[in-house]
Amino acid sequence: MAPPSTLPTGVPAEGPETTSSTPTATAGGVQQLLSADDVTRVVDRIAHQLIERAASSTSSGDGLSDLVLVGIPTRGAPLARRLAARIEAFTGTAVDVGTVDITLYRDDLRTRGVRALEDTRLPDAGIDGRLVVLVDDVLFSGRSVRAALDGLRDVGRPRAVQLAVLVDRGHRELPIKADFVGKNVPTSRTQQVRVRLAEVDGEDGVSVTDA
């Protein structure tokens, strides 16, 4: 189940933030980090980086047939599809996309409770021997990524697994690092980072909320 979007309507959105200083909340406690246009730009940039990475990691061709983008639900899934669409737009080559639901691999079910599962779908060609890029919206403790890695291990043996995230907000609890980052956002632990995507939330944007 998708966590609800918490951006209150009527809060004026600020202009795009370009520095990497700790965001300070407005009077409403909500600060816009990325506008819809910013999200589009960031996705395009990561798409370009993926194209380069695919090409550099293969000895022949563009390497895109080797690449699989695997989104972590909820918002990693549409993000992966967007990246694939952009890559196809830039190169004319379709890229395989999948999703891996990590709920059954989480180590925090006992404290956070069970939740409804989301889709796990992998391309027919599988992931064995390929370059898998996990896609998620926010990188925080790293536990979701750890669960996704466990999930991938049970479905195949990729040549390599890399990680792309829209936002890296720090506070890692595991030795995990993203290979592609849309925006680094220093936050305090108590703040909440909200990513909104049109496919799930009806609009694009990233904001941070004081707890």
Add this chain to the structure above:
Amino acid sequence: MRRHLLESADLDRADATLVLDTAAQIESALAGREVKKLPTLRGRTVVNLFFEDSTRTRISFELAAKRLSADVINFSAKGSSVSKGESLKDTALTLEAMGADGIVVRHGSSGAPHRLATWVAGSVVNAGDGTHEHPTQALLDAYTIRQRLGRLEGVRVVITGDVLHSRVARSNVWLLHTLGAEVTLVAPPTLLPVGVGSWPVTVSYDLDAVLPQADVVMMLRVQGERMNASFFPSAREYSRRYGLDATRMAKLADDAIVMHPGPMNRGMEIAADVADSPRSTIVEQVGNGVSVRMAVLYLLLGGPA
């Protein structure tokens, strides 16, 4: 989701749908995988407490629990302290002391899982109690119908056989009703409970009359011994009036399906060529049983203890 699964009568539509959706997700997550195992219930202990022999149900639960990485203990009443007169309560307290997180119980006495649930802290899953309920069977039946027909709302389900003594019938009546299906019970009046009039079903004594409108025909096992208590004159007469053979099956709509919870009495309530026909979901039901039971165990045991 509640702490226990004791009867389908207390599942609301949201709970029931959550189980079915979860089962579908688990099935697709595991589809085509070599490693059909998930770490979800690692460190949790599930006890299969079977006071009645039912190898198929026990194996189904065992596989479900193992695929979720739970530790599984099979506690069969035969040859154990239970057969030496230990009470259900003492058994429950023993399992409790051993730290069972979940107890899957099959018992010949209606309501035994309810009693058990009052004595243990863990979750209790009813795997069939007397002539009361068998909720995971109903969930897997509903799952199978949804999978085959794509829906449950408005689906016309005919349940035929020994409704009086059938926990499968009771569980299906409540669950299918909750999920929006229309249930018709068909049986000789002797095999319908007094009080069936209060159930949300249509009752008929005439199988031939209801078959043409049915989307699903679910055949219940009928024990031949029932004739000794005059529930019907003979197995032959029962089979003629209420058995599903090829002639009767021909009255079904083209996409109607035939279900049976097993074990079947071939030649009694169902003819062999019907059981083996493409309409039959009997083999799918077995496979779906594992997915549905995984979903139940995940939802009951996955969260905070």
Add this chain to the structure above:
Amino acid sequence: MTLLIKGAQPYGEDAVDILVRDGVIAAIGEDLSVSTGRTIDATGLVALPGLVDLHTHLREPGREDTETVLTGSRAAALGGYTAVHAMANTDPVADTAGVVEQVWRLGGDAGLVDVVPVGAVTVGLGGTQLAELGAMADSAARVRVFSDDGKCVSDPALMRRALEYVKALDGVVAQHAEEPRLTVGAQMHEGDRSARLGLTGWPAVAEEAIIARDVLLAEHVGARLHVCHVSTAGSVELVRWAKSRGVEVTAEVTPHHLLLTDAQAEGYDATFKVNPPLRTAEDVAALRAGLADGTVDAVATDHAPHAGEDKECEWSAARPGMLGLEQALSVVVDTMVDTGLLTWREVADRMSVRPARIGRLAHQGRPIAVGEPANLVLLDPAARAVVDPAALASKSRNSPYAGRELPGRVVHTLLRGELSVLDGKVQK
């Protein structure tokens, strides 16, 4: 031995003083006083003749782990009883003069209530051969009520002979009306709930068919018949019909059938398993109406103690029966008095006068009047309390009223002028 009871309200009417001397009511009047003996203040308390139970299982001999004549007598006294009929389904069965005399002597030793043994109708409750009814009647126990309770005398020919035979003894057959072929494996009332709960049904017709047969038999042979624990609207109707024909039939209803319904089976707590089973709300209403108009003559407890392990188990494995002696009067206050269905005089009639008459107990069920035996109960009708099974005097804990708040507290009980209960405390 002198006891002065100040300010009691006989039958809930005007307050008076009651002077008890040598086991007899010596005077009733205003502002009585005595120079010696004890005086108790009974202001606000209702005085009734000591209650008489036609149907008690005291479990001795045989199951002294669940109840004894002594513990059952204590429970009875605390419930306001001065006489109880001890059912015959003990081990050994009370089917000989020897066993009934043993029970009778144990009752005398306890000395809290008159313990009146019921004799079995058939040898070993086997339903095939008459027990020595005459020998039991002639014994020191002076048995007048004969019953195979727990089992039905289902053989119609045998029932006919029993009805006929006890005429010579001024006795009565108390029938547990249950056609056994209709209740094979039965667990609860057969109806909507049994259908859903998957418990084998105990149909009303199994009780009613026997009552219909028995009243016709009693009419045919001109004998007295008593029907134990009627539980259905149809049974009340049959008894009413039989009485209108002049049949000498009497009937009893239990407190639990006046209060509880088959809804209690939800959750499968076997405390609520009883035989005959708890019925529907319609049946409860008919039983109350029958008791109110006198069709049903008596309230009888069917007090049935059981060990914990016989109740803390699967419903179908549990033994049927529930405690009743200590809460019977409270349940009657709750269901019949507070609802306006019975006056206090009628309570006395249904719980003392008529049961004593049915059991042919000359010194029980007598009016509160000068010269009568001082068998009395004094209760506070306004006091309400939550039933705590752990606090019961019975050796067993299978009370269906656990946790339920009920009105009416028995404060004092007198057996032949002796206080068996004082201030809610049993004296022996």
